[in-house]
Amino acid sequence: MLELIAEAYRWLWQNTTGRPFTDIMREQPELFLLPAILVLAVTAWKLPRKYWARAVLLYLGVSIGFVGGHIFW
Numbered sequence: 001m002l003e004l005i006a007e008a009y010r011w012l013w014q015n016t017t018g019r020p021f022t023d024i025m026r027e028q029p030e031l032f033l034l035p036a037i038l039v040l041a042v043t044a045w046k047l048p049r050k051y052w053a054r055a056v057l058l059y060l061g062v063s064i065g066f067v068g069g070h071i072f073w
Contacts, residue, residue: 025071032068043057
């Protein structure tokens with residue numbers, strides 16, 4: 001299963017950017033950080049100040065952090 005995922009990832013970057021996304025993100029981290037900050041800021045601004053909205057914002061922040069951690073690892 002892991003080989004299938006690795007092959008799918010290889011096919012994706014070879015047919016889009018021509019090199020692994022991890023290398024691109026390490027060379028230009030602003031390509032990930034600026035949109036992530038913008039998404040979090042707009043989401044926090046638009047959501048009402050309710051408990052469910054805070055849970056959504058927390059989930060979004062953790063998800064972006066999880067993806068970012070794997071990109072920059």
